[in-house]
Amino acid sequence: MDVLWLIPLLLVPLLMWSSGTFVFYFKKCFYVGWMMVLALLAIPLCMLKSGGRDVENMRIIRVLVRHVKYFLGLRFDVSGWEHLQTEGPYVIISNHQSSLDVLGLMEILPDRCTMIAKKELVYAGTVGLICWLGGIVFINRKKTSDAKSVMAEAAQTMLDQQIRLWVFPEGTRNQKEDLLPFKKGAFHLAVQAQVPIIPVVFSSYRNFYLRKEKRFNSGTVRLRILPKIETKGMTSDDISSLCDKSFDLMQAAFRERLRLQTHEQRAVEGAEHSPRSRLLFPPTSPSETCLPRPPVPLPAPPPLLSPRFPIAWPCHEISSCLVDAWSGRPLARPVSAVCPDPHCACSSSSTCTTTSSTSTSSSAALQAVSGMTDGRIDACCSSCMTEGSGHHQFLLCFLPF
Numbered sequence: 424m425d426v427l428w429l430i431p432l433l434l435v436p437l438l439m440w441s442s443g444t445f446v447f448y449f450k451k452c453f454y455v456g457w458m459m460v461l462a463l464l465a466i467p468l469c470m471l472k473s474g475g476r477d478v479e480n481m482r483i484i485r486v487l488v489r490h491v492k493y494f495l496g497l498r499f500d501v502s503g504w505e506h507l508q509t510e511g512p513y514v515i516i517s518n519h520q521s522s523l524d525v526l527g528l529m530e531i532l533p534d535r536c537t538m539i540a541k542k543e544l545v546y547a548g549t550v551g552l553i554c555w556l557g558g559i560v561f562i563n564r565k566k567t568s569d570a571k572s573v574m575a576e577a578a579q580t581m582l583d584q585q586i587r588l589w590v591f592p593e594g595t596r597n598q599k600e601d602l603l604p605f606k607k608g609a610f611h612l613a614v615q616a617q618v619p620i621i622p623v624v625f626s627s628y629r630n631f632y633l634r635k636e637k638r639f640n641s642g643t644v645r646l647r648i649l650p651k652i653e654t655k656g657m658t659s660d661d662i663s664s665l666c667d668k669s670f671d672l673m674q675a676a677f678r679e680r681l682r683l684q685t686h687e688q689r690a691v692e693g694a695e696h697s698p699r700s701r702l703l704f705p706p707t708s709p710s711e712t713c714l715p716r717p718p719v720p721l722p723a724p725p726p727l728l729s730p731r732f733p734i735a736w737p738c739h740e741i742s743s744c745l746v747d748a749w750s751g752r753p754l755a756r757p758v759s760a761v762c763p764d765p766h767c768a769c770s771s772s773s774t775c776t777t778t779s780s781t782s783t784s785s786s787a788a789l790q791a792v793s794g795m796t797d798g799r800i801d802a803c804c805s806s807c808m809t810e811g812s813g814h815h816q817f818l819l820c821f822l823p824f
């Protein structure tokens with residue numbers, strides 16, 4: 424009888440091992456539950472530290488939230504730290520995919536920085552209370568006039584108390600393959616306070632987190648901090664162009680990362696549904712695996728090649744390295760060549776769709792370039808550049824069978 428309670432204890436690891444859907448719900452519940460507990464812990468600490476609502480409480484929240492990623496199997500890879508080395512107040516803007524964004528936000532949160540959030544969050548139990556104690560500015564999204572006056576007040580507070588504000592200009596969570604159009608509030612805020620804007624781009628979570636498919640694997644989030652955009656001297660007439668400029672910069676960074684993720688995702692196919700990919704910490708990111716490779720001098724083009732295939736590059740282009748996510752072993756060798764596919768019309772911004780229709784002779788030529796005899800050219804163009812000659816230049820990934 425006494426051993427009956429062991430059953431659920433054994434059942435949980437078994438279900439974790441066998442079912443991706445179970446892992447999804449388990450991780451989600453754990454996340455919400457653990458955040459509630461952490462907030463409960465943080466409340467007395469914040470009260471002791473500052474006696475009430477104060478942006479300085481964000482230091483405590485930041486420390487407490489930082490370890491949560493380890494339980495969920497998430498890794499954060501941050502680039503552009505130098506852009507946060509800005510004195511005084513500023514507005515950080517970032518894309519917003521899920522409540523998991525809080526984990527990335529806490530990875531890079533500068534001192535004296537708090538957020539703008541929807542007012543409903545204040546009712547989220549202990550989390551709501553900790554948000555209030557952390558100085559989060561709550562707005563009513565349904566009443567634009569109210570939200571505007573709260574944000575105008577925030578602009579003044581930013582200057583008076585040297586506070587930085589983090590805004591999600593999409594205004595809601597978004598898991599689409601592109602950013603939503605930006606709301607204007609963040610830009611009014613920065614212009615009213617005459618402070619710079621620092622854009623931060625979170626890479627798409629789709630590699631490890633799919634709400635509809637109920638998948639929550641382990642994975643890496645890349646956070647890219649972009650250079651600040653100055654607003655000194657700008658007036659309300661400049662809001663639209665400032666908003667468009669920020670959107671364009673962030674969208675370009677998001678899309679660029681998404682293209683690379685597509686390649687990486689191919690490399691992890693197969694591993695994707697393994698228990699290991701759901702439960703264990705993700706392996707070192709492919710870019711890291713590729714980095715230590717020294718640049719190799721260009722080899723002379725083999726005589727076999729037609730003039731249409733002038734150069735072969737060994738794999739030193741980080742962005743195009745396809746690597747087995749678990750072993751770190753290179754899976755493909757990218758070669759650069761003029762696209763051999765006459766049907767592949769690729770504009771400078773689009774992603775190449777296919778090279779599968781590559782003719783046998785082109786294939787043979789590329790095989791000669793890449794030094795592989797048995798293989799296939801994968802549909803993979805990581806960069807499309809229009810050269811002076813009007814040719815498109817592609818990076819083709821060459822996969823051994």
Ligand SMILES: CCCCCCCC/C=C\CCCCCCCC(=O)SCCNC(=O)CCNC(=O)[C@H](O)C(C)(C)COP(=O)(O)OP(=O)(O)OC[C@H]1O[C@@H](n2cnc3c(N)ncnc32)[C@H](O)[C@@H]1OP(=O)(O)O
Nearest residue numbers: 461462465484487540541567570571594606607608609611
């Ligand atoms: C240890 C403890 C453990 C604890 C665990 C937990 C810890 C957690 C801690 C911390 C985590 C915190 C995480 C928080 C996450 C929360 C995320 C969210 O909640 S995202 C939703 C709310 N965010 C927003 O909505 C963005 C801000 N929104 C805006 O800025 C909008 O612009 C808004 C609401 C002000 C108005 O939105 P509109 O839908 O009406 O659309 P529009 O186009 O932007 O504005 C309409 C017109 O008003 C003008 N306007 C907007 N703002 C203005 C302003 N401030 N002044 C003057 N005009 C303004 C615009 O220019 C536009 O006019 P014209 O079309 O250009 O003529």
Ligand SMILES: CCCCCCCCCCCCCCCC(=O)OC[C@@H](O)COP(=O)(O)O
Nearest residue numbers: 454455458521522525546547548550594595596
């Ligand atoms: C009373 C019980 C309520 C339980 C809720 C607790 C949730 C704890 C999880 C961690 C909290 C992190 C806060 C992130 C908040 C967040 O991400 O809110 C979503 C909004 O940005 C956008 O909302 P929407 O427009 O609805 O997509």
